[in-house]
Amino acid sequence: MSRHVFTQLDVFTDTPLRGNPLAVVHAAQGLSDANMQAFARWTNLSETTFLLPPTEAGADYRVRIFTPDRELPFAGHPTLGSCQAWLAAGGQPRSADEVVQQCGVGLVRIRRDGTRLAFAAPPLRRSGPVEPEVFAQIVRSLRIPADAIRASNWVDNGPGWVAVMLGSRDEVLALQPDFAAMRGLELGVVAPWSGGEAQFEVRAFVPSLGVPEDPVTGSLNAGLAQWLIGAGLAPERYVASQGTALGRSGRVFVEKRSDTVWIGGDSVVVVSGQVSL
CATH class of the missing domain: 3.10.310.10 (Diaminopimelate Epimerase; Chain A, domain 1)
Structure with a gap:
């Protein structure tokens, strides 16, 4: 010892x-x-x-x-x-x-x-479109209609993240996932927060790691930033809120400088x- x-x-x-x-x-x-x-x-x-x-x-x-x-x-x-x-x-x-x-x-x-x-x-180890069968699994896992998902992408920089964007912060906070249906997915969910103290709300569901929901997640936010900024869905500098659904108030400060995204x-x-x- x-x-x-x-x-x-x-x-x-x-x-x-x-x-x-x-x-x-x-x-x-x-x-x-x-x-x-x-x-x-x-x-x-x-x-x-x-x-x-x-x-x-x-x-x-x-x-x-x-x-x-x-x-x-x-x-x-x-x-x-x-x-x-x-x-x-x-x-x-x-x-x-x-x-x-x-x-x-x-x-x-x-x-x-x-x-x-x-x-x-x-760098992302995996990026690009989400396969139809994975998308269907995400829909089942989040218990939402497919058309509630505005965009989706792989954003894996090591843990295995796949991500979806919903229409509003309220939709993100209202999620009550079916963790059994996730069957190994590391799933991030993001949506704009209009008029709030941050620009986006994020949740991270990782039941395969022994933690159904992670309070505040740097790797996910890193992958999300590369996707969202690259796709024109987010500005090159913003603040993400995470942990609200768990009684936390995490803040992630995102900034792109030249070709580097900083978290x-x-x-x-x-x-x-x-x-x-």
Whole structure:
């Protein structure tokens, strides 16, 4: 058994208990895959991360990301929260303005903008039209008529996201999905929020990861931004709201600069201490 510095943060919020929690284990070298998976299952959060020395040139640190059921190559709120925890623990990046994270999808750039961090959206592994049989499954899963879906697209940057756009925020918040009908889909839903404090409302349904609905989801918002901006369905700079249906008030700050889409958010430390693993 070994002792490790431990941090638990709330991500995509500057107010504790209003965003998406993340557990971070520091200096995790020596822990086995089975140890990491067991601890992630024990925390029962959507993701738990483990910080390690980098093994690729140019990286400042390495992170491994686990859900209660499996390891992910990339996820958004674990990227921002892990970086915040690494910096708070004294991590020194090579660049004053940017941190480089190594994870399953390779190197991810993280921009420092005051106290807020933003990661460069990784390339989509899968994009394009949704197949008719998948579209039909989405309709069944969301329990809505097919014509309620205004647009759909694959937006997979690692977790396997497919996404649909509805007509209004109210429609998104009214959803009561049939999780059994999803049968493995990682499904994102987005709609415009007219006249609100954000421009879009988002929900993320991920029953296959052991979390029926994720409070605030960086990877999904990264994929959505690449799709929506590229298709002319969103401006190059906007704010997305997520977590409303779960009593949270997450805010995701999206900005396209040149050819890069940046996904930003605040993080706040809620718990710090040590864990024995």
